[in-house]
Structures are given as C-alpha cells and as structure tokens.
Amino acid sequence: MKNNTHVPFLVIGSGIAGMSTALHLSKLGKVILCTKSKLISGSSPLAQGGIAGVINKNDSFESHIQDTMNAGRNTNNKKAVELLVHQAPEEIQFLENLGVRFEKDQHLEGGHSFPRVSNSKDISGKIIIETLAFNILANRNISIMENTELCKIDAQNKSISSRSNNTNNVNRIFAEYIIVATGGYSSLYQDSTSPKENMGDGISLCINAGIATKDLDKVQFHPTVLNKKRENKPQLLLTEAIRGFGAKIIDKNGKEIIDALQPRDIVSKAIYYEEKKQKSKNCVFLDARNIKNFSTKFPFIANILETEFALNAEKNLLPITFGAHYCMGGIKTNIWGETSTPDIYAVGECAHTGVHGNNRLASNSLLEGLVFARQIAKSISNKIKNKNKKYSENRIYKENKNETVYDESEEKYAQYNSEFLETIKNSLSQYLSIEENKIKKLENIQIVQKIFKDLEKNNYKLSYRNKNILTLVQRLAKDAENNV
Ligand SMILES: Cc1cc2nc3c(=O)[nH]c(=O)nc-3n(C[C@H](O)[C@H](O)[C@H](O)COP(=O)(O)OP(=O)(O)OC[C@H]3O[C@@H](n4cnc5c(N)ncnc54)[C@H](O)[C@@H]3O)c2cc1C
Incomplete structure (x- = not known):
C-alpha cells in the first residue's frame, strides 16, 4: 500500500551527518528523519578516536589545513578544507553545548602534527551519537521514522519511496528539500570496519535518479583492523590513537615495517605489500605492549580483545590487516552540500565535497558531517529567505510517464x-x-x-x-x- 506524506525537510540517514542536519533544519520547520534500521545506527556510533579541531593555543589552523592536505596528497578541495578546519572549534563547542563531555586532553593521531583530537576515550562516536539522539528525541519539530528504508529517489517530483522493514508497506514522501545522509559503502569489501547497513544505498539511488557522483573508487583502507572476523559485527578497529601512544607495526620477526604514525594510506600500503611478500594475511602485528594501562586508556577495545579473542594488548601482539574504512567518493556536492539536482542535498560520508582529496586525515569525518550539515541549513535558510519560498502541502504531483516506479x-x-x-x-x-x-x-x-x-x-x-x-x-x- 502506498501512503503519501508531505514535509518541508526530509533527511535520510541518522548518523552524525543526518542527525545534525535534522537538528539545524528543525529551526526552520518540520523535519522527517528516516533511517533504515534504528535511530542509533551506521558508522557514527562506532567512531573511536574522536573529532579533530584546533582548540589549543599552541596549535594552529594552518597546521590542521596542512596536515589535511598532506594526507590527501594535495588533491583536496582547498576551499572545503579551510572551511572544515576553521569551523571545527565551533562544532566541538556545538557538541559540548548539546551535552557531550570530552576528555581534558586531546589525542595525537596518525597524520596530525599536533594532538588535536577531542575524544571520549575510545567510545567518542557512541557518546556523541547518544547525545545527538537525546536532543533529536526531545525535538518536537523532528519526526523519526525508524526501520524505513529509502528505496527510490524521484528527482523530478522531489519525493522518495521508502519501505517499512517492519510491515513492508511502501510510503511516498514529498519534500521541499531532500537531504541524503546514508553513509558510505565500505561493508562491500571482505575486510571492513563498517556496519552492514553501509552498502551505499543513497549513492546508488542517486545514480538511478541521474544525480552526479564522483570518485567512487576512492576508498580508504584503515591499516589497523584486527585480523579476526566477528559474527554479525564489523571487524574490530584498533584506533589510530593506540599508535599515537607509541604502538609499533611489526612483521612476524618483530621488525618494524613502517613508521606507525604515517597517514593511513601509506601504512595500509606497507601492510598490503608485506602480505603480498609473505603470501599470507597473517603476518603483520600491532605491538602495543609498551602502552601502560592500556585498558584504562582504551577500555572498549581492551574489553572486546579480552572477551571475544582472549587477547591482552599489554602482553600479546595483535594480528592486523588493512580493511575498507571510509569512502572519499560519493554524491558530488559543492561546499553548500548541493548536488547536481536543485533542492536535493547530500552530506557526510555519502557525499563528495573533495574535502579529503585522495585520502582522509584521521578524525576529520565526524567533523565533516557536522560542518556540512550546518552549511546545508544555511543554504536552505538563504533559499527560503531569498525566494520567500512557501512550503505547500498541496503540491500537485506531476505524473511522469517514463518514471520507473518502485515495484x-x-x-x-x-x-x-x-x-x-x-x-x-x-x-x-x-x-x-x-x-x-x-x-x-x-x-x-x-x-x-x-x-x-x-x-x-x-x-x-x-x-x-x-x-x-x-x-x-x-x-x-x-x-x-x-x-x-
Ligand atoms: C569503526 C569506525 C571508527 C571510526 N572512527 C572515526 C573517528 O574516530 N573519527 C572520525 O572522524 N571518523 C571516524 N570514522 C568514520 C566516521 O565514523 C564516519 O565517516 C561517519 O560517522 C559517517 O557519518 P554519516 O552520518 O555520514 O554516516 P553513518 O554514520 O554511517 O550513518 C548512515 C545512516 O544512514 C542510514 N541508511 C543507510 N542506508 C539507508 C537507506 N536505504 N534508507 C534509510 N537510511 C539508510 C543508516 O542506517 C545510518 O543511520 C570511523 C568509522 C568506523 C567504521
């Protein structure tokens, strides 16, 4: 059965990008936030390290910009990088105002030349997302539709078809502005840190709708993924911050194969070539035995290592491999989140602003979600002001004979x-x-x-x-x- 709903703002996906966009847009009117599974889902709650931003007076914007450009091999969109870096302190403050409590000291992570990662130990994403969810649930202008899967975008009529994963009912939602925030597609790889819902749905549906994408081949591989599978869960990521505390990457003879604090792509390449040389996937290890009080610093990781794999990071070497972790490519947008189709926006990991270039710098992507969510709200707010555009619930649906209706x-x-x-x-x-x-x-x-x-x-x-x-x-x- 097909029900029709009308709303000014429709946000699809409830990771950091979708939730923060919904919160900003709720100041302009009613928002529907729909998500394929639960409100707390996607990669965002799994983020360990935290969020990068210059808040220490001995650090500088220039340094964060340079580190981001270096990691991206200078292929980044410089305008987007400058925006990201200059906006970071405000976004960290925004999270604190919503209720997130960060640790006193910022972390150092691979590719950064200063400890500038605000964190909540190794469960930063969980703390941030639970706080955003709390604020979303308390917001009267936001209606949440869980278990509601986007299955078609109709760019011409600015509507989507969604399917309830509980009842199988199909709903058609018309919106003045549609914001796609459906995350990446890393779970399409064998070794991956991402949850299974991240299959790039939003991106493929945009392709079907004729919306431009860019550089989908640019996928980042994280070098320190525990080389052990888990049932119905993504592989365990061993956060960059462990290397920030002095862990080394070694071969089976105990020899260091690469400076562990190099950016991700370089470290991943070193592991790839070592595995090729040894013709084995089980030949590289993270040696964190020199880190005192590992379980106090990384309680979440220490607990999983011990309970699921009987490993103690202070005593055992941790077998690692590289795994698909983040998608630099995605739905092509400008720095306002605008796609090639008017009034359809994309934000977060599903979007390609060019901010990361060929390789994302650690802890820049939660930040990306926040910064470009705010940009979208500003862009929409300006459009509404400039055009004095009124939202009408009685829009006439233009029948399109060539339309491929969701079947x-x-x-x-x-x-x-x-x-x-x-x-x-x-x-x-x-x-x-x-x-x-x-x-x-x-x-x-x-x-x-x-x-x-x-x-x-x-x-x-x-x-x-x-x-x-x-x-x-x-x-x-x-x-x-x-x-x-
Ligand atoms: C293990 C891990 C650790 C990480 N650590 C960090 C870190 O420390 N710092 C950092 O900056 N980044 C980190 N990242 C990357 C970062 O977490 C992600 O890039 C970011 O959270 C993406 O946010 P998002 O909102 O774009 O997407 P997601 O958080 O992935 O959310 C996508 C949402 O879309 C929904 N969805 C998907 N398909 C559909 C559909 N068809 N219909 C409706 N809804 C749909 C999903 O259910 C989900 O709610 C990490 C990633 C992983 C996997």
Whole structure:
C-alpha cells in the first residue's frame, strides 16, 4: 500500500551527518528523519578516536589545513578544507553545548602534527551519537521514522519511496528539500570496519535518479583492523590513537615495517605489500605492549580483545590487516552540500565535497558531517529567505510517464542474495583495493568489469537491493578506470 506524506525537510540517514542536519533544519520547520534500521545506527556510533579541531593555543589552523592536505596528497578541495578546519572549534563547542563531555586532553593521531583530537576515550562516536539522539528525541519539530528504508529517489517530483522493514508497506514522501545522509559503502569489501547497513544505498539511488557522483573508487583502507572476523559485527578497529601512544607495526620477526604514525594510506600500503611478500594475511602485528594501562586508556577495545579473542594488548601482539574504512567518493556536492539536482542535498560520508582529496586525515569525518550539515541549513535558510519560498502541502504531483516506479512486487526478492554479495566483496577486495602498478591496476579493472557484466546478464534474478549494489560497483569500476 502506498501512503503519501508531505514535509518541508526530509533527511535520510541518522548518523552524525543526518542527525545534525535534522537538528539545524528543525529551526526552520518540520523535519522527517528516516533511517533504515534504528535511530542509533551506521558508522557514527562506532567512531573511536574522536573529532579533530584546533582548540589549543599552541596549535594552529594552518597546521590542521596542512596536515589535511598532506594526507590527501594535495588533491583536496582547498576551499572545503579551510572551511572544515576553521569551523571545527565551533562544532566541538556545538557538541559540548548539546551535552557531550570530552576528555581534558586531546589525542595525537596518525597524520596530525599536533594532538588535536577531542575524544571520549575510545567510545567518542557512541557518546556523541547518544547525545545527538537525546536532543533529536526531545525535538518536537523532528519526526523519526525508524526501520524505513529509502528505496527510490524521484528527482523530478522531489519525493522518495521508502519501505517499512517492519510491515513492508511502501510510503511516498514529498519534500521541499531532500537531504541524503546514508553513509558510505565500505561493508562491500571482505575486510571492513563498517556496519552492514553501509552498502551505499543513497549513492546508488542517486545514480538511478541521474544525480552526479564522483570518485567512487576512492576508498580508504584503515591499516589497523584486527585480523579476526566477528559474527554479525564489523571487524574490530584498533584506533589510530593506540599508535599515537607509541604502538609499533611489526612483521612476524618483530621488525618494524613502517613508521606507525604515517597517514593511513601509506601504512595500509606497507601492510598490503608485506602480505603480498609473505603470501599470507597473517603476518603483520600491532605491538602495543609498551602502552601502560592500556585498558584504562582504551577500555572498549581492551574489553572486546579480552572477551571475544582472549587477547591482552599489554602482553600479546595483535594480528592486523588493512580493511575498507571510509569512502572519499560519493554524491558530488559543492561546499553548500548541493548536488547536481536543485533542492536535493547530500552530506557526510555519502557525499563528495573533495574535502579529503585522495585520502582522509584521521578524525576529520565526524567533523565533516557536522560542518556540512550546518552549511546545508544555511543554504536552505538563504533559499527560503531569498525566494520567500512557501512550503505547500498541496503540491500537485506531476505524473511522469517514463518514471520507473518502485515495484512492490519485488519485495519477496528483496533480500540480499548472499552468493551475489560474496562475489561483489571478493571482486572489490581482490582486484580493487590497494595496487599502485598501473598495468596491473588496468588488468584488475577489466577482470571486475567482466565479473559485473556477467552479474548484470543475470539481472532478472537479482532483487532491487542487489541491482542497486551492482549499479554502484559498476560506477566504481568506471571511476577507477578513469582515474588510473
Ligand atoms: C569503526 C569506525 C571508527 C571510526 N572512527 C572515526 C573517528 O574516530 N573519527 C572520525 O572522524 N571518523 C571516524 N570514522 C568514520 C566516521 O565514523 C564516519 O565517516 C561517519 O560517522 C559517517 O557519518 P554519516 O552520518 O555520514 O554516516 P553513518 O554514520 O554511517 O550513518 C548512515 C545512516 O544512514 C542510514 N541508511 C543507510 N542506508 C539507508 C537507506 N536505504 N534508507 C534509510 N537510511 C539508510 C543508516 O542506517 C545510518 O543511520 C570511523 C568509522 C568506523 C567504521
């Protein structure tokens, strides 16, 4: 059954980007915040290290800008970086005003030349997101729709179709402004730190709606992911801050293979080549045995290591590998969060502002969510003022004969086909992770393009979810080819 709802502001996704956008927009009018699973979901609550920002008088904006540009290999959008860095202190204050309590001392993390990461030990994301959720729940202008999955964007009529994961009912929501905040797609790789809901839904649905994307091949691999799988949970991330406290990255003979405080892409590459040399995934370790009181500094990580894996970081070496962690690519936006389609915005990890360049600096992405959420609210507020645009609940729906309507009959085929998902994960991990040799890279791209083409030929067997994933990875392979 299809119900129609009308609202001025529709935000899809309830990570840090979606929640902070909803809070800002609630000052302008009614907001619907819809999310695929629970209000607290996505990567945001899993963030360990914290949020970067210059708040110490011995630190400087220039230094944070330089570190961000260095990590991104100077391919960043400089305007976006300057905005991010200059806005950071206000965003940290914004969180504190909402109720977040940070530790007294900021952390040092890989790629930063000053300890500038505001943190709540190793559960920074959980503390921030619970505080945002508390404020969202208390806000009368925000209606929350949990278990509501975005399944189609109609750019022409500025509406979406969503599906209730409880009842399977399909709802159509019309909005004056649509904000996509659905996170990244790192969970499409074999080794990943991201929750399973991060499959890039918003990005593939934007592609289907004709909205521009950019650089989907730019995926960041985190170098210190515990090399042990967990049932129904993402792999355990061993935060950068552990290296900030002096942990080393060593091979099986105890030899340091790289300066552990180098940016992520460099450390991940070192691990990739060591694994290749040793023809094994079990040959690199994080040595944190020199860190006194590890469990006081990193209580969350210490507890999981001990209870799930019988490991004690003060005594045991921790087996690590690199895993897909963050997506630099996404829905193309300007620094106001505007996509190629008027009044449809994107924010957070699903968006590509160019702020991270080729490689994101640690702890810059929670910040990204906050900074660009505020930009979107400013942009919309200006539009409303300038055009004196009035919201009308009685908008006439323009029937579009060519429109591909979301087909409810596909619901019974809606499950992710596990064999299909394995093929995608294996292809991306084996052929499109870290490889610098251009000839090898091109060979790999051709291999995956053939695999994806074969999957496409079987299109009729694929559920709409699988088709969306295929749309995304095909665009990713194309971007990889263009960027070689
Ligand atoms: C383990 C880990 C540790 C990290 N540590 C840090 C850190 O210390 N500092 C830092 O800056 N960054 C860190 N990051 C990165 C950072 O957490 C993310 O980049 C950031 O939280 C992304 O926020 P977001 O709001 O864009 O997306 P997310 O937080 O991923 O939220 C996406 C939301 O969209 C919803 N959604 C998805 N698809 C649909 C759909 N079809 N319909 C409706 N809703 C949908 C999801 O349910 C979720 O609510 C870490 C990431 C991970 C995985």
